[in-house]
Amino acid sequence: MTRNQMLWWQRGVIYQVYPRSFKDSNGDGIGDLQGILAQLDYLSWLGVDAIWISPFYPSPMADFGYDVSNYTNVDPIFGDLATFDELLQQAHRRNLKVIIDFVINHTSDQHPWFLASRSSRNAPMRNWYVWADAKPDGSPPNNWISLFGGSAWEWDPATEQYYLHSFDKKQPDLNWRNPQVKAAMFDVVRFWLERGVDGFRIDAAHIIMKDPQLRDNPPNTSGARIMHKSMGEYDSQLHLYDKGHPDTHAIYRKFRQLLDSYSREQPRIAIGEMHILNLEEWISYYGANLDEMQMPFNFGLLLADWRATAIRQSVDVYEATLLPGAWPNYVLGNHDEPRIASRIGSSQARIAMMLLLTLRGTPTLYYGDEIGMHDADIPPERVQDPLAKGIPDIGRDPVRTPMQWDSSQNAGFCPPTVEPWLLIPGDYQQLNVAVERDDPHSMLSLTRTLIEMRRTTAVLNAGSYHPVENVPNDCFVYLRELADQRRLIALNFSSDEQVLSLPEMGSGRIVISTYLDREEQVDLAAFRLRANEGCIMELPSSEGV
Numbered sequence: 430m431t432r433n434q435m436l437w438w439q440r441g442v443i444y445q446v447y448p449r450s451f452k453d454s455n456g457d458g459i460g461d462l463q464g465i466l467a468q469l470d471y472l473s474w475l476g477v478d479a480i481w482i483s484p485f486y487p488s489p490m491a492d493f494g495y496d497v498s499n500y501t502n503v504d505p506i507f508g509d510l511a512t513f514d515e516l517l518q519q520a521h522r523r524n525l526k527v528i529i530d531f532v533i534n535h536t537s538d539q540h541p542w543f544l545a546s547r548s549s550r551n552a553p554m555r556n557w558y559v560w561a562d563a564k565p566d567g568s569p570p571n572n573w574i575s576l577f578g579g580s581a582w583e584w585d586p587a588t589e590q591y592y593l594h595s596f597d598k599k600q601p602d603l604n605w606r607n608p609q610v611k612a613a614m615f616d617v618v619r620f621w622l623e624r625g626v627d628g629f630r631i632d633a634a635h636i637i638m639k640d641p642q643l644r645d646n647p648p649n650t651s652g653a654r655i656m657h658k659s660m661g662e663y664d665s666q667l668h669l670y671d672k673g674h675p676d677t678h679a680i681y682r683k684f685r686q687l688l689d690s691y692s693r694e695q696p697r698i699a700i701g702e703m704h705i706l707n708l709e710e711w712i713s714y715y716g717a718n719l720d721e722m723q724m725p726f727n728f729g730l731l732l733a734d735w736r737a738t739a740i741r742q743s744v745d746v747y748e749a750t751l752l753p754g755a756w757p758n759y760v761l762g763n764h765d766e767p768r769i770a771s772r773i774g775s776s777q778a779r780i781a782m783m784l785l786l787t788l789r790g791t792p793t794l795y796y797g798d799e800i801g802m803h804d805a806d807i808p809p810e811r812v813q814d815p816l817a818k819g820i821p822d823i824g825r826d827p828v829r830t831p832m833q834w835d836s837s838q839n840a841g842f843c844p845p846t847v848e849p850w851l852l853i854p855g856d857y858q859q860l861n862v863a864v865e866r867d868d869p870h871s872m873l874s875l876t877r878t879l880i881e882m883r884r885t886t887a888v889l890n891a892g893s894y895h896p897v898e899n900v901p902n903d904c905f906v907y908l909r910e911l912a913d914q915r916r917l918i919a920l921n922f923s924s925d926e927q928v929l930s931l932p933e934m935g936s937g938r939i940v941i942s943t944y945l946d947r948e949e950q951v952d953l954a955a956f957r958l959r960a961n962e963g964c965i966m967e968l969p970s971s972e973g974v
């Protein structure tokens with residue numbers, strides 16, 4: 430495939446904006462759509478191609494917007510529909526695509542659909558959610574556990590049944606087996622497609638269809654890994670019946686058809702969030718005929734230990750599993766995971782950025798990672814995340830702190846006199862856009878240069894991927910090739926110097942180092958990578974070797 434044949438989402442870099450934390454335009458300490466609008470020029474300057482905005486819909490904010498009470502409006506905290514339209518228009522004017530979050534599995538318990546559903550057992554909308562009788566002893570219908578801890582069932586005293594919630598009890602699961610639910614949710618998708626959005630990031634995508642018989646999950650007797658991180662009580666079961674029922678695929682095939690019916694002028698995409706460790710199962714969400722999601726998010730880099738061999742293995746297994754024609758993608762962070770610079774350290778975060786932006790497939794960047802933001806220490810009295818209240822170890826507040834724009838009080842996120850909704854980490858005076866923009870060696874300069882290089886170097890975007898053998902254990906080295914273009918990427922995962930000996934490759938020209946301090950011809954028979962250094966090298970075309 431040449432770069433010209435690629436679609437925008439294959440060529441592009443996606444940037445995730447967590448709207449509460451990006452930029453506060455009205456001085457209430459919470460980010461908003463107007464704030465995103467105000468920073469579109471920054472995003473264009475950075476060079477990304479698309480933004481994915483986490484939920485901004487009306488919500489009681491029990492899970493900060495992932496509990497939606499109206500799918501077709503904007504929460505007043507974030508603005509209004511007119512501002513969204515303006516944002517979309519202004520983004521498009523700058524050639525930036527806009528992807529929005531689609532919270533498909535559950536609504537808020539304050540959504541009118543749920544209020545109607547819980548109003549009585551005979552309510553016409555009763556069957557829009559998953560209700561079940563108690564066992565004879567009054568206990569929940571089965572042993573399913575919520576991802577936020579505790580039983581996945583909540584008793585409704587008024588109507589004397591339990592409702593299912595795979596996440597917080599304020600997030601009741603929709604009943605996707607009810608055709609009316611599907612019709613109503615597809616109308617939501619149409620609403621946003623008509624407004625002009627370019628795609629959807631589908632939240633908790635594989636959870637929508639459960640076992641119709643509501644069978645108990647078996648215990649996880651072997652202690653097998655369930656998710657990419659420990660999830661407390663949730664890990665005590667094998668989740669055979671509470672998610673991922675094969676019927677899910679029919680929904681995503683229809684979803685894709687709907688997107689395709691709006692894709693004549695501009696392809697619209699679906700990216701799915703699903704944490705499935707079994708790659709065969711995970712890959713099935715591309716669709717047997719590539720007729721479901723264009724990109725199920727690949728969380729492989731979040732899962733693997735930060736060692737060259739483990740990361741290489743994750744990439745290789747992933748590449749080998751992809752069906753022909755399935756487009757790859759990579760993710761290093763998001764609003765649910767520790768920030769990369771905290772997880773692996775600031776020096777290695779530069780390696781991670783080079784990796785993300787030089788692998789084959791679409792990279793998704795989490796806001797703030799381009800400046801090397803760290804996780805914040807949130808004192809217990811300032812904890813906001815409902816997950817942290819259930820399972821403290823995996824609270825997500827530390828990764829959702831305000832974007833660091835400059836060195837002023839509150840980092841330029843909100844006025845100095847206002848308290849931001851989450852505190853700002855102490856190192857913001859060094860790590861911020863204003864300071865790093867002017868520093869030719871900063872993380873921001875590195876990220877921006879890599880994005881630009883990816884955009885202007887077809888092989889980095891469209892080339893094939895080949896891991897290189899016989900390199901030191903602490904190095905991950907790979908080749909990207911397209912027609913007669915070749916780039917070698919060499920990443921040192923250690924804090925010691927490493928020497929590569931690849932005489933068969935002759936010599937190459939370093940076009941960028943993660944230190945942003947060398948561009949030179951090197952002999953690959955004995956090539957020194959400094960501690961924590963990564964380099965991209967231009968190699969002579971294969972015909973010339």
Ligand code: GLC
Binds near residue numbers: 702
């Ligand atoms: C997804 C979101 C997460 C949210 C959960 C429930 O995993 O990424 O932030 O809490 O779904 O909607």
